Amino acid sequence: MNEWLIYRGVGVPHDGITRLPPPPPWRAFDGEPPPDAAPSDEDPATGEPDAPVGDSSTLRRLGSRRQDVRLDGPDAEELDVINAALYLRRPLLVTGRPGTGKSTLAHAVAHELKLGRVLRWPIVSRSGLQDGLYRYDAIARLQDVQIAANAGRPEQGPGIGDYIRLGPLGTALLPGSRPRVLLIDELDKSDIDLPNDLLNVLEEGEFAIPELERVAEREPEVEVLTDDGRKVTLRGGRVRCRAFPFIVLTSNGERDFPAALLRRCIHLELAPPDEKRLSAMVKAHLGEEAAERGGELIREFLARAQHEVIAADQLLNAIFLTHYAAPPTRESLADLLVQRLDRAR
Structure with a gap:
């Protein structure tokens, strides 16, 4: 150090x-x-x-x-x-x-x-x-x-x-x-x-x-x-x-x-967070199991962040809520919660 x-x-x-x-x-x-x-x-x-x-x-x-x-x-x-x-x-x-x-x-x-x-x-x-x-x-x-x-x-x-x-x-x-x-x-x-x-x-x-x-x-x-x-x-x-x-x-x-x-x-x-930082953020708030369970959502989030304005707290919301929902509701909930912030209203 x-x-x-x-x-x-x-x-x-x-x-x-x-x-x-x-x-x-x-x-x-x-x-x-x-x-x-x-x-x-x-x-x-x-x-x-x-x-x-x-x-x-x-x-x-x-x-x-x-x-x-x-x-x-x-x-x-x-x-x-x-x-x-x-x-x-x-x-x-x-x-x-x-x-x-x-x-x-x-x-x-x-x-x-x-x-x-x-x-x-x-x-x-x-x-x-x-x-x-x-x-x-x-x-x-x-x-x-x-x-x-x-x-x-x-x-x-x-x-x-x-x-x-x-x-x-x-x-x-x-x-x-x-x-x-x-x-x-x-x-x-x-x-x-x-x-x-x-x-x-x-x-x-x-x-x-x-x-x-x-x-x-x-x-x-x-x-x-x-x-x-x-x-x-x-x-x-x-x-x-x-x-x-x-x-x-x-x-x-x-x-x-x-x-x-x-x-x-x-x-x-500040640059947008990478996968390591997003995973650590999820662990800090929701625990190790949630980070593992939300791995696919994290990767999808990073892919979208390359061309869309989306925020990390949206990802936290999605991972938290999808824990309680069963597929295919889980996927639709994630899409609903992680909406791009730069789209026209």
């Missing part, structure tokens, strides 16, 4: 993240941990020592028999690119056809390096930068202030922090000794402005919350909720990272991104 690798793609949790050297000078950040930040030996998602690695979403993606995922590890070039992003503290832009495992990569890194729950920001056409950073519910605060005033208890009105919740990107940028893993999923679905709006945050590793900056003199420290559902204390209305998060941006290649974003990212193009 190449000694420089932090993430090895073996699928087994280890403490390799402790060997990650300091960042290059231009990617060093000095955010101060809040007083209630989790120590380095605690799970960043729960704040509890010896907490389980990852979460239910990670286990679903990697498979309940995830000890077999080590058979489905990245090739040498993929490992080099992933580790380059870790060393350089740069976002990883992962492109490839649907079903090649782009979003699963974030979960695999979080699981193996014991970095806790993956923070996920699914992008839609209406997504804006602030959705990822934080949300401020001004209407709820106004209503609660009016209720307290009408009850004759204006001095007991709620604090502003009760109405601010950090989004997945904002939570990932909280200062800590270990990086969080953030998945920004399907960036190509965003409107034209979001990739450019991300530039400053990804470069500077910090952002401001104007609502808190305005009250910073009388409330220098405010407790807010994170995307994990945990309370943290912010100082001066700003968030600045210490360990830059491991950010995975995924794209199906449906649009071009601005050069300014591309130069801030490390690019990884």
Whole structure:
């Protein structure tokens, strides 16, 4: 095993993240941990020592028999690119056809390096930068202030922090000794402005919350909720990272991104999985017997993938369901479930 690798793609949790050297000078950040930040030996998602690695979403993606995922590890070039992003503290832009495992990569890194729950920001056409950073519910605060005033208890009105919740990107940028893993999923679905709006945050590793900056003199420290559902204390209305998060941006290649974003990212193009990887994926989710039983379906899937856009999760659905059906229903079910994604609707 190449000694420089932090993430090895073996699928087994280890403490390799402790060997990650300091960042290059231009990617060093000095955010101060809040007083209630989790120590380095605690799970960043729960704040509890010896907490389980990852979460239910990670286990679903990697498979309940995830000890077999080590058979489905990245090739040498993929490992080099992933580790380059870790060393350089740069976002990883992962492109490839649907079903090649782009979003699963974030979960695999979080699981193996014991970095806790993956923070996920699914992008839609209406997504804006602030959705990822934080949300401020001004209407709820106004209503609660009016209720307290009408009850004759204006001095007991709620604090502003009760109405601010950090989004997945904002939570990932909280200062800590270990990086969080953030998945920004399907960036190509965003409107034209979001990739450019991300530039400053990804470069500077910090952002401001104007609502808190305005009250910073009388409330220098405010407790807010994170995307994990945990309370943290912010100082001066700003968030600045210490360990830059491991950010995975995924794209199906449906649009071009601005050069300014591309130069801030490390690019990884994922090839469609081969028979070995598909078989390992089936083993990880459904077991050895299912992989053997679905061998013909795997080979048919690979043959079709040469000229059709189909996804690996369709294959999993087919192998799982055909276990319960008898021929010839089994074959017709497989054809029904594995339909090409590039056909006209």
